[in-house]
Amino acid sequence: MLKLLAQAADAYERALNPRLRDGLGTDLRPAHYAVFRYLAPGGSRVTALAEAAGMTQQSMGELVTHLEKCGYVRRMPDPADGRARLVVTTAAGQDAVALAGHHIQRIEQTIAAELGTESLTAVRDALARLPAVLADHADTRSGEGDG
Numbered sequence: 001m002l003k004l005l006a007q008a009a010d011a012y013e014r015a016l017n018p019r020l021r022d023g024l025g026t027d028l029r030p031a032h033y034a035v036f037r038y039l040a041p042g043g044s045r046v047t048a049l050a051e052a053a054g055m056t057q058q059s060m061g062e063l064v065t066h067l068e069k070c071g072y073v074r075r076m077p078d079p080a081d082g083r084a085r086l087v088v089t090t091a092a093g094q095d096a097v098a099l100a101g102h103h104i105q106r107i108e109q110t111i112a113a114e115l116g117t118e119s120l121t122a123v124r125d126a127l128a129r130l131p132a133v134l135a136d137h138a139d140t141r142s143g144e145g146d147g
Contacts, residue, residue, distance in 0.1 A: 012107065013030050013033070015107050015110075016100065016103055016104065016107060017029075017030055019103040019106075020096075020099065020100060020103065023099050023103075024096055024099065027066075027070045027072075028067075028070075028072075028096070031063060032063055032066065032067055034049070034053040034055070034060070034063065035049060035053075035060070035063050035064060035067055035073065035087070036089075036093070036096070036097055036100070037053070038052035038053055039073075039087060039088075039089065042086075042088075043076070043078075043086030043087055043088035044086060044087055045078065045084055045085070045086060045087070046060050046061050046064055046085075046087060049064070049087065064087050067093070070092075071090055071092045071093075072089065072090060072092055072093035072096055073087050073088060073089055073090060073093050074087075074088060074090055075087055075088075076088055108120065
């Protein structure tokens with residue numbers, strides 16, 4: 001199943017990427033999607049983005065720096081801790097997210113036309129439940145062998 005999930009995610013990004021390139025140019029690559037995917041509405045620290053994306057802080061920092069040079073994000077002082085910095089979207093970044101959202105809707109319309117709306121809803125609902133199911137599984141497995 002993991003292979004199927006990865007193939008579906010790859011196909012989704014392959015459908016999305018050319019549309020974003022047409023609208024935004026070649027500055028964004030699929031690797032940059034991780035920044036936007038995990039960026040909280042009020043901003044996020046690079047450490048939190050890296051952890052959520054499962055990558056090193058250095059790698060995430062490089063992605064953020066590239067997006068900052070392109071004008072999609074900026075770093076600002078974290079109001080909760082003046083020593084830390086938050087990554088936040090700029091107006092151009094918000095426009096890019098809106099454009100991606102538009103194209104994602106169109107991709108999902110294509111999927112719904114092929115699978116049917118009910119099937120798409122069932123797939124979406126099942127995928128939404130997976131993190132909790134797998135977290136519960138990890139919690140029960142971590143107790144094995146204790147005793």
